[in-house]
Amino acid sequence: MKTTTRLILIALLSLPLLAACDKTKEDATEDAAVALAPLNAPTTTDDNAWGSYLSQVVTRNMGDVTNSPYLYYLPASDSEGFEGAHERLREEIEIAMQRGIVEGNLVAFGSPESSMMADIVVGAFAKVDPGSMKGVRLLFIGDAADNERVKAAVEASGVNYQFVEAK
Numbered sequence: 606m607k608t609t610t611r612l613i614l615i616a617l618l619s620l621p622l623l624a625a626c627d628k629t630k631e632d633a634t635e636d637a638a639v640a641l642a643p644l645n646a647p648t649t650t651d652d653n654a655w656g657s658y659l660s661q662v663v664t665r666n667m668g669d670v671t672n673s674p675y676l677y678y679l680p681a682s683d684s685e686g687f688e689g690a691h692e693r694l695r696e697e698i699e700i701a702m703q704r705g706i707v708e709g710n711l712v713a714f715g716s717p718e719s720s721m722m723a724d725i726v727v728g729a730f731a732k733v734d735p736g737s738m739k740g741v742r743l744l745f746i747g748d749a750a751d752n753e754r755v756k757a758a759v760e761a762s763g764v765n766y767q768f769v770e771a772k
Contacts, residue, residue, distance in 0.1 A: 646771035650681030679716035708740030719747030739763035
């Protein structure tokens with residue numbers, strides 16, 4: 606009888622703990638749902654808004670990559686100093702891609718000027734040796750109209766290509 610009484614007492618004392626665990630699981634599920642809510646691309650050309658959006662997209666698409674990603678961003682064409690920024694970014698990307706990216710890394714490209722960013726990526730990968738970027742993940746964040754031409758330009762390099770539509 607003593608054993609039965611003790612077991613019942615332990616069971617009764619454990620109920621609040623089990624309820625707390627269930628609540629914690631519900632909170633974690635809700636937090637995950639909020640964290641993975643659909644992202645909307647900024648409707649303005651604000652660099653801070655685009656930076657935040659692109660960072661969130663890249664974070665969600667890291668997969669098994671543990672290294673810090675390389676994120677290339679081209680500001681809107683109506684921003685101050687755009688021509689210089691465009692030219693510097695084009696040169697930077699061409700040099701980086703020719704040099705190569707080490708396997709296991711993620712390279713992401715995004716901009717409110719999707720077509721211009723696509724032009725830069727296509728131009729840079731025209732100079733990349735076939736198969737030289739196996740194991741590298743490449744993420745292009747832009748308009749659906751630019752997806753196929755970027756994909757065609759980067760495939761020969763051996764990257765694992767992924768497209769995210771900025772909508």
